[in-house]
Amino acid sequence: MKRSIEDTSIVMVGAGNVGSHLARAFYRKGFRILQVYSRTPEAARTLAQEVEADPVTDFEALTAQARLFVVALTDDALVQLIPQMTQGREDALWVHTAGSVPMDVWRGHAQRFGVFYPMQTFSKRREVDFRQVPVFVEGCDRECTDLLRAVAGVLSTKVYEATSEQRRYLHLGAVLACNFANHLYTLASDLLERHGLPFDALLPLIDETARKVHELSPREAQTGPAARGDRSVMEEHLRLLADEPYLSQVYTLLSQGIKGATFL
Amino acid sequence: MKRSIEDTSIVMVGAGNVGSHLARAFYRKGFRILQVYSRTPEAARTLAQEVEADPVTDFEALTAQARLFVVALTDDALVQLIPQMTQGREDALWVHTAGSVPMDVWRGHAQRFGVFYPMQTFSKRREVDFRQVPVFVEGCDRECTDLLRAVAGVLSTKVYEATSEQRRYLHLGAVLACNFANHLYTLASDLLERHGLPFDALLPLIDETARKVHELSPREAQTGPAARGDRSVMEEHLRLLADEPYLSQVYTLLSQGIKGATFL
Numbered sequence: 001m002k003r004s005i006e007d008t009s010i011v012m013v014g015a016g017n018v019g020s021h022l023a024r025a026f027y028r029k030g031f032r033i034l035q036v037y038s039r040t041p042e043a044a045r046t047l048a049q050e051v052e053a054d055p056v057t058d059f060e061a062l063t064a065q066a067r068l069f070v071v072a073l074t075d076d077a078l079v080q081l082i083p084q085m086t087q088g089r090e091d092a093l094w095v096h097t098a099g100s101v102p103m104d105v106w107r108g109h110a111q112r113f114g115v116f117y118p119m120q121t122f123s124k125r126r127e128v129d130f131r132q133v134p135v136f137v138e139g140c141d142r143e144c145t146d147l148l149r150a151v152a153g154v155l156s157t158k159v160y161e162a163t164s165e166q167r168r169y170l171h172l173g174a175v176l177a178c179n180f181a182n183h184l185y186t187l188a189s190d191l192l193e194r195h196g197l198p199f200d201a202l203l204p205l206i207d208e209t210a211r212k213v214h215e216l217s218p219r220e221a222q223t224g225p226a227a228r229g230d231r232s233v234m235e236e237h238l239r240l241l242a243d244e245p246y247l248s249q250v251y252t253l254l255s256q257g258i259k260g261a262t263f264l
Numbered sequence: 265m266k267r268s269i270e271d272t273s274i275v276m277v278g279a280g281n282v283g284s285h286l287a288r289a290f291y292r293k294g295f296r297i298l299q300v301y302s303r304t305p306e307a308a309r310t311l312a313q314e315v316e317a318d319p320v321t322d323f324e325a326l327t328a329q330a331r332l333f334v335v336a337l338t339d340d341a342l343v344q345l346i347p348q349m350t351q352g353r354e355d356a357l358w359v360h361t362a363g364s365v366p367m368d369v370w371r372g373h374a375q376r377f378g379v380f381y382p383m384q385t386f387s388k389r390r391e392v393d394f395r396q397v398p399v400f401v402e403g404c405d406r407e408c409t410d411l412l413r414a415v416a417g418v419l420s421t422k423v424y425e426a427t428s429e430q431r432r433y434l435h436l437g438a439v440l441a442c443n444f445a446n447h448l449y450t451l452a453s454d455l456l457e458r459h460g461l462p463f464d465a466l467l468p469l470i471d472e473t474a475r476k477v478h479e480l481s482p483r484e485a486q487t488g489p490a491a492r493g494d495r496s497v498m499e500e501h502l503r504l505l506a507d508e509p510y511l512s513q514v515y516t517l518l519s520q521g522i523k524g525a526t527f528l
Binding site: 017075076079099119120121123126128158160165166170171172175176177178179180181182183185186188192202206209210213215216217218220223224225226227230236237240241246249251253254260261 | 397
């Protein structure tokens with residue numbers, strides 16, 4: 001009987017945002033998760049229970065039986081811990097989930113390795129439709145890449161291959177378009193709150209701003225005082241921000257950027 | 265027979281993005297638009313035709329018969345042109361649509377006046393569902409305010425009253441959460457394009473970033489290297505941006521802001 005891709009047995013190393021969302025996505029699609037590692041016993045136990053795996057808090061307790069190890073740690077921890085975690089398990093396929101860490105960190109520590117980068121913003125308290133999450137894979141050889149494509153294809157409809165170099169820029173692009181955009185929501189929310197206004201009033205605008213770039217390029221979609229070159233509005237805004245040095249800097253810098261991008 | 269609110273006859277002054285979207289929204293809801301003013305004959309003609317109004321390119325040709333004049337010009341043009349446009353039509357209700365211009369610019373030029381601020385990002389090439397557009401109104405007295413609430417209520421399900429002071433901060437919040445967020449999309453798009461990657465790959469992330477803040481506060485929703493305090497990723501990103509002084513500045517400034525906002 002031919003084995004299906006969902007028979008790939010998995011160990012999840014890391015139980016943070018990315019690890020938790022990934023483990024749950026694998027579990028829901030029928031993959032067998034053998035173990036969940038976290039150095040925090042509580043985190044390992046909670047996630048392991050959810051995905052019917054064994055919790056592990058020590059690398060020595062990692063099984064050698066899993067076909068695929070998925071490592072979702074912070075970049076620093078990942079690079080530092082690779083020698084320990086792989087030792088004795090060099091035959092498995094090892095992948096990490098980090099946008100900015102090259103595939104070659106595995107070289108010399110595992111025979112078969114790669115990267116499995118789901119590009120999405122994961123929060124503990126919010127479920128994500130994984131079918132819509134772009135997954136960028138890279139493998140040490142064609143066979144690894146194909147296996148990772150197949151595994152990713154069970155989870156998501158948007159599977160791409162990307163080199164380590166491209167993935168760095170993807171990650172940076174994601175920081176700009178997602179993390180920084182969310183920070184601007186925070187700044188707007190704080191500002192409105194200080195003046196007795198509900199943040200909710202901004203939601204239709206935030207939604208439309210995101211929807212627009214499905215149809216127009218972001219450059220075409222740009223509106224606002226800086227794009228119009230409306231000096232009096234910009235001066236007025238900077239007056240309102242006179243006691244807010246950080247907000248003034250953000251306002252000035254991004255308005256200059258918009259002017260540059262608009263009048264290229 | 266009682267007259268309904270849609271019998272309010274309107275003149276639209278301005279045929280830019282805001283003017284065009286507003287005029288079409290009024291027209292679709294059954295308001296009678298008598299004239300469309302633009303100093304550009306082509307713009308006046310095109311919009312006037314769409315909403316079955318007469319095009320006007322000269323303030324002297326403005327009718328004195330309309331009950332409501334809606335002025336959607338740039339802030340500078342608005343303030344400068346108020347004396348000319350109102351002369352001989354002081355009895356109508358005059359409103360402007362500008363976030364950052366106080367209601368009092370009308371004082372001395374009209375008897376009845378106010379503000380009708382639709383807070384949305386309007387682009388020529390994209391239709392907007394006006395029922396979802398928050399409209400902030402302010403009137404010179406209770407009667408004006410109530411009339412504006414009623415007119416706005418025909419167009420949108422989200423009608424609020426806001427003082428001139430509050431509206432300034434709304435506008436500033438909108439610039440942060442919308443115009444600046446879109447600019448970050450542009451920066452990400454350019455970056456990806458330079459490295460052979462499709463901007464479309466970012467759309468699920470952009471959508472999720474917007475959707476998240478319907479459920480979590482933006483501060484709770486914040487993710488990314490700066491929020492995690494992941495120095496090595498941030499240093500790596502700044503290395504990638506070594507030849508991009510503007511992007512480096514944006515990256516450094518907003519990462520500092522996120523750290524400040526996260527570890528408050």
